[in-house]
Amino acid sequence: MTVEQIAAKLQAHMARLTVKHVTIIGAGLLGGSLGLALKRRCPGVHVAGVGRRESSLQEAMDKGAIDSAHLDAVEPAGRSDLIVLATPVGAFEHYLRAIKPCLRDRAVVTDVGSTKLAVVRAAARILGPAGPFVASHPMAGSELKGANHARDDLFEGAVCILTPTARTPAWALGQVRRLWRAVGCRLVRMTPSGHDGALARVSHLPHAVSALLTMLPDGADLKVAGPGLRDMTRLAGGDAEIWRDIFLTNRACLLEAIDRLDEDLMHLRDLLEAGDAKGIQRLLELARRRRAQRINQSGPSGADPRR
Amino acid sequence: MTVEQIAAKLQAHMARLTVKHVTIIGAGLLGGSLGLALKRRCPGVHVAGVGRRESSLQEAMDKGAIDSAHLDAVEPAGRSDLIVLATPVGAFEHYLRAIKPCLRDRAVVTDVGSTKLAVVRAAARILGPAGPFVASHPMAGSELKGANHARDDLFEGAVCILTPTARTPAWALGQVRRLWRAVGCRLVRMTPSGHDGALARVSHLPHAVSALLTMLPDGADLKVAGPGLRDMTRLAGGDAEIWRDIFLTNRACLLEAIDRLDEDLMHLRDLLEAGDAKGIQRLLELARRRRAQRINQSGPSGADPRR
Numbered sequence: 001m002t003v004e005q006i007a008a009k010l011q012a013h014m015a016r017l018t019v020k021h022v023t024i025i026g027a028g029l030l031g032g033s034l035g036l037a038l039k040r041r042c043p044g045v046h047v048a049g050v051g052r053r054e055s056s057l058q059e060a061m062d063k064g065a066i067d068s069a070h071l072d073a074v075e076p077a078g079r080s081d082l083i084v085l086a087t088p089v090g091a092f093e094h095y096l097r098a099i100k101p102c103l104r105d106r107a108v109v110t111d112v113g114s115t116k117l118a119v120v121r122a123a124a125r126i127l128g129p130a131g132p133f134v135a136s137h138p139m140a141g142s143e144l145k146g147a148n149h150a151r152d153d154l155f156e157g158a159v160c161i162l163t164p165t166a167r168t169p170a171w172a173l174g175q176v177r178r179l180w181r182a183v184g185c186r187l188v189r190m191t192p193s194g195h196d197g198a199l200a201r202v203s204h205l206p207h208a209v210s211a212l213l214t215m216l217p218d219g220a221d222l223k224v225a226g227p228g229l230r231d232m233t234r235l236a237g238g239d240a241e242i243w244r245d246i247f248l249t250n251r252a253c254l255l256e257a258i259d260r261l262d263e264d265l266m267h268l269r270d271l272l273e274a275g276d277a278k279g280i281q282r283l284l285e286l287a288r289r290r291r292a293q294r295i296n297q298s299g300p301s302g303a304d305p306r307r
Numbered sequence: 308m309t310v311e312q313i314a315a316k317l318q319a320h321m322a323r324l325t326v327k328h329v330t331i332i333g334a335g336l337l338g339g340s341l342g343l344a345l346k347r348r349c350p351g352v353h354v355a356g357v358g359r360r361e362s363s364l365q366e367a368m369d370k371g372a373i374d375s376a377h378l379d380a381v382e383p384a385g386r387s388d389l390i391v392l393a394t395p396v397g398a399f400e401h402y403l404r405a406i407k408p409c410l411r412d413r414a415v416v417t418d419v420g421s422t423k424l425a426v427v428r429a430a431a432r433i434l435g436p437a438g439p440f441v442a443s444h445p446m447a448g449s450e451l452k453g454a455n456h457a458r459d460d461l462f463e464g465a466v467c468i469l470t471p472t473a474r475t476p477a478w479a480l481g482q483v484r485r486l487w488r489a490v491g492c493r494l495v496r497m498t499p500s501g502h503d504g505a506l507a508r509v510s511h512l513p514h515a516v517s518a519l520l521t522m523l524p525d526g527a528d529l530k531v532a533g534p535g536l537r538d539m540t541r542l543a544g545g546d547a548e549i550w551r552d553i554f555l556t557n558r559a560c561l562l563e564a565i566d567r568l569d570e571d572l573m574h575l576r577d578l579l580e581a582g583d584a585k586g587i588q589r590l591l592e593l594a595r596r597r598r599a600q601r602i603n604q605s606g607p608s609g610a611d612p613r614r
Binding site: 090201207232233284285 | 397446466468495497502504505506508509510512513514515516517518519520521522523524525526527528529530531532533535536537538539540541542543544545546547548550551554555558561562564565566567568569571572573575576579580582584587588590591592593594595597598599601602603
């Protein structure tokens with residue numbers, strides 16, 4: 001595709017996203033970036049930001065990511081045709097309950113959470129199984145925190161996973177598809193549990209391991225640590241509150257992934273203890289091939305599976 | 308230090324490294340890079356390369372990393388005042404036995420292996436406890452293999468760990484210190500077992516985990532994998548034969564590190580199973596702090612703990 005064709009395609013998507021008033025709950029990196037992207041691509045839209053702390057709302061205002069700042073979600077949500085949950089996953093249920101009574105007809109609720117089954121279940125409980133909620137997971141982010149690091153191109157080229165259910169209203173799904181396309185995402189559709197299993201294996205377990213690898217070296221060891229350890233512990237720099245919620249809302253899948261890693265670790269342990277040179281080489285060869293042929297080729301470039 | 312001061316210091320080191328004939332056994336990335344660095348910094352030195360395959364020796368010749376190519380170590384080693392083992396660690400013992408009868412008076416033997424206790428013990432057995440062997444581990448390298456990727460600045464700024472014993476002759480240690488300083492390394496001295504324990508925690512265990520993380524995702528998962536998984540599996544791209552030898556010659560320390568990681572993994576598992584939000588957050592906070600305050604600050608920039 002030429003640049004012109006891409007621009008034309010984007011234009012087409014933008015034309016189809018018709019929102020006048022959006023509420024973004026959680027004015028951090030993702031919420032702020034979504035605000036910036038919407039304001040660039042849908043001129044005239046009003047973006048209301050909701051947060052717990054005045055300071056982070058002020059940051060988002062200063063950055064130009066939101067047009068109005070609110071400590072309470074009810075008032076702006078009641079005016080909005082689109083509401084996006086962008087807090088840590090653990091706070092979604094609270095906000096869904098808070099906004100439920102004030103939702104306008106044809107208003108759509110979506111989210112940016114990294115786990116989907118718990119979120120979909122909570123939304124079905126609170127807004128009803130055929131309620132106007134469409135779960136989404138735009139795979140963008142960075143270790144940087146807060147709206148002052150927000151970027152209007154954060155979602156460009158990123159994969160956004162949508163996990164509608166059989167009861168999700170088609171009009172709501174259509175609106176959320178238009179939202180993410182408008183900000184530049186490539187859409188992938190999965191079931192909520194398919195999403196959570198895959199993310200446990202490609203993102204949540206690697207994050208957990210990254211955190212655990214920081215624990216072993218003592219101060220003296222670090223004199224001889226190099227970029228390998230730095231790379232392997234980069235994910236551990238992520239926000240503890242966000243990741244606590246991810247781990248807890250994806251508990252079953254993460255436990256399964258931990259058990260599989262533990263089996264593999266014990267297998268390697270057995271090979272080592274037995275001094276099985278051939279077995280160790282076979283394992284390392286397989287890893288090298290899987291890495292080269294599959295992992296290194298895969299995935300959206302520039303996106304980050306952190307959220 | 309100014310550039311002039313650095314240059315003067317380098318000059319001083321170069322002046323003190325007086326070698327006329329060097330044999331490098333193993334004409335891969337490290338051996339080839341050492342050849343290039345020596346030829347640039349010690350004009351007039353003859354670098355003999357020893358390898359098992361004509362093709363890799365030819366590569367090293369084409370690159371200008373060696374002056375003569377040999378399938379047998381005995382003849383060039385008998386002429387050399389410095390012999391460097393740069394094969395996978397598992398082949399060191401074979402070559403030490405081969406060159407022993409032909410070593411000249413005051414010839415020094417060193418190595419570039421990633422594990423030290425097994426190497427030091429083998430050298431003591433073969434060359435005698437006070438033999439002219441000084442174990443060293445220059446922490447440089449990359450995933451790239453072979454002399455055609457050799458660079459004359461590969462060792463510049465890298466940490467080189469020396470692990471002499473109480474019986475190592477001072478003149479031999481002095482010569483090997485001059486060698487690594489001449490090619491730009493910063494020297495760190497450790498005991499062989501201190502080295503192996505530290506490297507197991509900062510390099511060998513992370514490498515093992517990187518390999519194991521490639522095993523979990525299936526083909527469908529990789530659609531939603533991003534840079535996080537790619538970073539966490541980068542080390543797994545390393546050469547299987549080199550790493551097989553590292554794992555086997557550092558078996559005891561690696562087993563201990565695996566057991567500690569396994570304990571930590573089971574602790575996280577317990578926290579998850581119990582739904583202990585505070586415990587999980589505390590663990591992730593600690594990891595984030597350890598990463599930010601210690602790991603991210605540490606280590607030689609530009610070096611790679613891979614070898």
